[in-house]
Amino acid sequence: MGIAWQQSMETGAPLLDAQHRSLVEHAAALVAAIEAGGERPVVERVLREFGDYSVRHFSVDEDCAERGSCPRWSGMALLGPN
Numbered sequence: 001m002g003i004a005w006q007q008s009m010e011t012g013a014p015l016l017d018a019q020h021r022s023l024v025e026h027a028a029a030l031v032a033a034i035e036a037g038g039e040r041p042v043v044e045r046v047l048r049e050f051g052d053y054s055v056r057h058f059s060v061d062e063d064c065a066e067r068g069s070c071p072r073w074s075g076m077a078l079l080g081p082n
C-alpha cells in the first residue's frame with residue numbers, strides 16, 4: 001500500500017500545498033517502514049517524525065480556518081523546516 005502525492009490534492013496555496021506534500025511524504029515513510037518490517041526503533045522514529053510534523057501542520061491549518069481565509073502564502077516560514 002503506497003501513499004503518494006497527487007496533483008488532485010493541491011489547494012492552490014503554495015505554502016499549504018508544500019506542507020500537504022510533506023505530510024504525505026512523512027505518511028509514506030511510515031507505511032514503508034512498517035511494511036518493510038522495520039526494527040521497532042526505526043518505526044518509532046518515523047512515527048514520531050510523522051506525528052511531530054502533523055501537529056505543526058494542523059496548527060497552521062487550524063489558525064487558517066479560525067481566520068476564515070487561507071492566503072496563497074509563498075514561503076514556508078510558518079511551519080519551519082521539514
